[in-house]
Amino acid sequence: MGRVIGFELSSQEPEKAVKFYSEVFGWEFADPHWDYWAATTGKDEKEGINGGIGKGPNDHPHGTRIQIEVISIDEAIAKAKSNGAMVVRDKMEFDDFYLAYMVDPTGIGFGLIQKK
Template sequence: MAEVREYSPGTPCWAELATPDLEASRAFYSELFGWAAYTISTDRFGDYEILALGDIQGPMVGGITELADESERPSWTCYFAVDDVDATVEAARSAGGQVYMEGTDMGDTGRTAMLAGPEGAEFSLWQAYEMAGAEAAGVPGTMCWVELACRDTEKALRFYNKIFGWEPVTRIYDHTAYTDWHLRGRPVCGMIHMGDRWPAHYPAHWIPHFAVADCDASAAKATALGAHIQLPPRDTDRGRFAMLTDPGGARLAILTPKE
């Protein structure tokens, strides 16, 4: 397991689940990924649940919150590290993005903001103070990739290049255009074009991928635990992956990475 102490600006650093049922989500992800959950409390923002790998003494791998009301949809939010939240918010606004939450300090841990790209795919920023983000990588149960699914990929390319400096490397895979976004010469995340095979009602969205030792076995286990498999396990050039919605309705993917 690789211990992670810092994240370069423009790289994914955290994932947070918003769920209608905290207890049910804790049980599902404990069984699927071996996560434990514990609560931290702050005077200003109240309680926040941390997801840790293995047990509550293990490395932090994500967070979990309860939906504020029934108008919100269950979802995983991907966070990206930045040096300056407020400057990135302004860059996103000028590039045609939407600002859902301005830069806000989260106590001594860091500063965050919530944005959406041109088609409404939500994501968050993280400027680290005392907490860099997820503390582990490279083992099952950790986030190993994040991906944007959208229809207007040209607009997305311009938007994310302006705010994060990502450079696209696009190819055709399985008859679908797929883009690896590179930062300083290495891939940091991806984008898939939502073509005719996607349901018309599906909105653009970011989706986290979590590493598993055996994609097929994990997909079967997730189904037994109440998840819905949207794309069954299949081989890609990144590894074997499947896409699913958890019992609460949040989208995620599981991936057995290639060596």
């Protein structure tokens, strides 16, 4: 079962967004990495998820995407495509994980993550 493990807020003014969410909700942010500020939204003993704010790319300049962890990103991409989803960004490799962005048949964007 794919579990939502995070969220990504896309903004063309990520520094301003970081300041807003920090001041309004008390979120804590790490220093930026790849134009992405990881966010801690609360203590681990409470329900909730963490995420981050990134400089929105051309294909998703503003908005929110959930990140869904999968066992095999290649299988999840294939299964999503066979059920009507479109690949927005194919599998990308990072230090500790693989990431891909898709849009479901209704237009909702989401990310797939496979930890290494």
